[in-house]
Amino acid sequence: MEKLTNKEEEIMHILWKLEKAFVKDVLAEIKNDKPHYNTLSTIIRNLEEKGYVSYR
Incomplete structure (x- = not known):
């Protein structure tokens, strides 16, 4: 698996x-430097492609 970026790691902690x-729901949990909704959606999609997240 690929290494996570700092933001991806932050999002993974929220998802766990x-x-x-x-x-x-993830956006509501982010305390500092909230990304735009579409940016967050893309990050989560990238996590899925890397094998860290499943939408099922």
Whole structure:
């Protein structure tokens, strides 16, 4: 698996905490430097392509 960026790692911690979440749920949990909704969606899609996240 590819190494995670700092932002991807931050998002993974949120996803582990929430277990299941929509993009809006993850966005609500981000404290500092909130990305735009579409940017966050792309990051999560990249995590899926890297094999860290599944939408099922």
